[in-house]
Amino acid sequence: MAPMGIRLSPLGLTVFCLLGLGVLYHLYSGFLAGRFALFVLGEQGERAGGGPDAAPGSLPEGPVDLRELLAVSVLAAAKGGEEVRRVRESNALNEKAKGKTREGAEEKMTRGDVLSNRKMFYLLKDAFPGVQINTEEHIDAPDKETISWDRSIPEDIKKKIQSKNVPAESVTVWIDPLDATQEYTENLRQYVTTMVCVAVNGEPVIGVIHKPFSGYTAWAMVDGGSNVKARASYNEKTPRIIVSRSHAGKVEQVARQTFGNKTVIIPAGGAGYKVLALLDVPDKKQEKADVYIHVTYIKKWDICAGNAVLKALGGHMTTLTGEEISYTGSDGNEGGLLASINVNHKALIDKLPDLEKASRK
Ligand SMILES: Nc1ncnc2c1ncn2[C@@H]1O[C@H](COP(=O)(O)O)[C@@H](OP(=O)(O)O)[C@H]1O
Ligand SMILES: [Mg+2]
Incomplete structure (x- = not known):
């Protein structure tokens, strides 16, 4: 006699057990499918920004030679740059607004961005x-x-560079097909760059910054080599600070508060251009600065290549509180930027408490 007066025959018991197993199987397989879907859609979608690379099934395969990846990155930056220049010279930019930044500035996109992106993406995708x-x-x-x-x-x-294999799944490539789009639309050509960055386990390792209108390319690999170097000296006491001209936030005001009124502020377009301003770049139109500061939100494709180049040459790019930036996962950097080379980066961080606060405003 079963409890509560229900009596089950052996057949009933078997059917009951089978039903129970069926329910358990259903629940468990649903759970697994859910986990799988989360992995495919969540991870890949977030990383790839919705492009075809987000499609499930593009799984990493085999090792990757970083020297080959550097070579194809340099080529991709140059090929993208050809598109950028061609579209600018045709004067048919097809300028569009793709949204607004958090601060309300219009984010622009042109035919130069689109065509450069296509060339760079498919060249890298075909190679790796x-x-x-x-x-x-x-x-x-x-x-x-x-x-x-x-x-x-x-x-x-x-x-300059030795072959070095790393697992494909440890690599994240970041492409900026046209940095300084705002300035590109204003025909301020000197600020425009195309950039490729390779991160290994989130650390920036290869950086390529190419100037389409002068043909100059800087490349560097951490623990490898480079075709660019730091300048002979930097002014640490009253540094010349290079900042954004179109996404400045409170940077000028706070830089003056921190370093004094004598500090020279250089407003300029493009994160790639501003990193090159810290280096020894043989380009007449390249301004020179001692420190690069950015206080608003910025995306990782804007900063990864510059971070890798600086790191390879012994410099630093961190958030305003001195944290390293990880180039995997989400595409945004929240904590602002401080970039320097051959100066005491930590001392600069310690001087900047107000800037950190300014980035949150
Ligand atoms: N607050 C912000 N939100 C989104 N993108 C930002 C940003 N501040 C700067 N950026 C992007 O970072 C790059 C360098 O900015 P800036 O020239 O102002 O220093 C530009 O990239 P793109 O031109 O590739 O879009 C710009 O759009
Ligand atoms: Mg950019």
């Missing part, structure tokens, strides 16, 4: 299909372009 690529602009799958890499490595890279 198993690698995660995060790019600033959306890629429409029907727009696919096949661009093959001939696997040749430029002589200067061959001379």
Whole structure:
């Protein structure tokens, strides 16, 4: 006699057990499917910004040679740059607003951004299909372009850099197909760059910054080599500070409060341009600065290449509180930026309490 007066026959008991097993199986498989969907959609979607790389199934495969990745990154920056220049010279920019920044500035996109993005993305994707690529602009799958890499490595890279394999799944590539879009639309060509960055386990390792209108390219690999170097000296006491001209926030006011009124502030476009301002760059139109500060939100494709180049040369790019920036996962950097080389970075951080607060306003 079962409790509460219900009596089950052996057949009833078997049916009951089978039903129970069925329910358990259903629940468990649903849970697994849910976890799988979360992994595919959540992880990949967040990382790829919605481009075709977000499609499930593009799984990492085999090791990746960082020297090859550097070579194709330099080529991609140059090929993207050709598009940027061609569109600017045609004067048919097809300028569009793609949204607003948190501070309410219009975020622009042009045909230069789109065409450069397409070239850079498909060249890198063709060369390294198993690698995660995060790019600033959306890629429409029907727009696919096949661009093959001939696997040749430029002589200067061959001379300076050794082959080094890392697992494909440890790599995240960040593409900025046109940095300083605002200035591009204003025809302030000197500020414009195309950039590629390679992060390994979130650490910036390879940086390429290319100027399409002068043809200059800076590249560097952490623990590898570079084609660019730091300047001979920097002014630490009253540094010349390079800042954004179109997303400045409170940076000028607070920089003066911190370093005094004598401090020279240089407003300029482009995160790539501003990192190059800290280095020894043989380009007449390149201004020079001692420190680069940014206080508003900024995206990782804007800063990763500059971070890698500075790191490779012994410099630093951190948040305003001195934290390293991790180049995996979400595409935004919340804590502002302080970039320097051959100065006491920690001492600068300690001087900047007000800037950190300003970035939160
Ligand atoms: N508050 C903000 N929100 C979003 N993007 C920002 C930003 N501040 C700067 N950026 C982006 O960072 C890059 C450098 O900014 P700036 O020239 O102002 O120093 C620009 O990239 P893009 O031109 O690639 O869009 C700009 O759009
Ligand atoms: Mg940018």
